[in-house]
Amino acid sequence: MKKTAYLILIILLLLLLSGCSGEQSPITPSGTTIKVGVIGPMSGPEQALGEDTLKGIQTALHLHPYLDNGDAIKLRIEDDQNNPELTLKAFRKLVDSDNVSAVILLSTSASALAVNSIADQHQIPVLVLLATHSDISKDTQYVSQICFDNTFQGKVAALFVRDELLLDRVAVFNNPNSFHSSSLADEFIRKFRSIEGQITDVIPIVAETVDYDIIVTHLREENVQLLYLPVTAEDVITISKAAEKIGWTPEVMTGDGLLSIVLARHQEDIGHLDGLLAIDMYSNTIEMTPAGKKVAKVYHSLFKGNKSSFPATGFEGIAILLQAMNRCQDPADRECVNAMIRDTVDFDGIMGKITIRPDGKTLRPLVVNRIRGEQMEFVVKVY
DSSP states (O other): OHHHHHHHHHHHHHHHHHHTSOOOOOOOOOSOEEEEEEEEOSSSTTHHHHHHHHHHHHHHHHHOOBOTTSOEEEEEEEEOTTOHHHHHHHHHIIIIISOOSEEEEOSOHHHHHHHHTTHHHHTOOEEEOSOOOTTTTTTOSSEEEOSOOHHHHHHHHHHIIIIISOOOEEEEEEOTTOHHHHHHHHHHHHHHHHTTOEEEEEEEOOOTTOOHHHHHHHHHHTTOOEEEEOSOHHHHHHHHHHHHHTTOOOEEEEOTTHHHHHHHHOGGGGGGGTTOEEEESOOTTSOOOHHHHHHHHHHHHHSOSOOOSHHHHHHHHHHHHHHHHHTSSSTTOHHHHHHHHTTOOSEEOSSSEEEEOTTSOEEOOEEEEEEETTEEEEEEEEO
């Protein structure tokens, strides 16, 4: 009797230890392939954006080559050169000819808004990873936006400048031909004025012949305290150079993704960004989540010498999609996958929790950083 009891106890202990080991049972491949479309600028001026984000997607698939049921993920990659017309052409090909189960979009707001106009016709889930225009998930049941939008970003920027920096005289540069630039500028201006801040000048960037030397000299004479620059990396660099030329050092705040773009395309000009404030989803000086640390280790083993933050967004986007597919009985069921994407709650991202609301908007922290050398130094995190 005692011998039997000891045997039972040993078996129970072995079962308990195996359950606590933290190791998952290997997944047996099912032989089925689920196709996922990826559209982004793989050539042209924005090539670094597309290629770097794709590296994050590839890192996630290296970590999780199979869904829980053993189905493999096959990427169908289309180059749109960040051109809305090419984006729509690629989208129709992926959906109608390649029969993908979901689409991940790496391009910017103009392309995302173009897809917004037809996604519901095709009834296919679309994850927009980098575009921040506030209308990307508006009036659509199938387009979800992974990053924070321009309404939130512009509002936070205005509040930070007024309440944290205690500045009240700001000049705003914007490009009226850019969805991203104009919407950020409009929201910043609206919010800043509502909290008794003064917008001294709004400078539209509409041609390459803009004389920044004259403009910054005028702004200094008006005692402008901060320049809000939701414009291209090239324009930020040019404006910074013009201010340096006259020895003027106002505070400068820029929009998301600036440092990553400069590191990819304008490494020689990185010094002109030193000290600028930059809004982003990430920071180099915030401790990553355990999931983020694991991803970073694998990423750096696969890809060398890349300091962009775009791969982090690529990883988060595909990981959220894989999680949604794992919650569906049929991972190729577009309707179910879309519903599960919009039911994402407290997903463990690189630097915090991510929740996607039923309207396709994402709740995630925004980080204000200060650029120092090739890093973004944490200033404040806003939820």
